[in-house]
Amino acid sequence: MALPFVVGLAVGAGAVYAFTKSDKLKEKATSIFSKSKDVANTSIEKSKETVDEVKDTINATAACIKEKKEQQKQENNKEKKEDSK
Secondary structure, three states: OOHHHHHHHHHHHHHHHHHHOHHHHHHHHHHHHHHHHHHHHHHHHHHHHHHHHHHHHHHHHHHHHHHHHHHHHHHHHHHHHHHHO
16 A cells, blocks of 8 residues: 555656756756767668668679670670571
């Protein structure tokens, strides 16, 4: 039966402490939020760089495949010309 009283007392004490230290709490919260914002922005930038690198790799691979296909076509054309002679 004393538990609700103790919980109420703790919540009330916390509220009074928060009210009296509101300036410090506000500063700390602002500091934490700005740090988390910086971390999020850094993560976004790193993600963008990674995506750009992946795109470049995919484009280079596609170009390489195209070159190999062209070489195979040229070789096949040479073989066909030689066979027809």
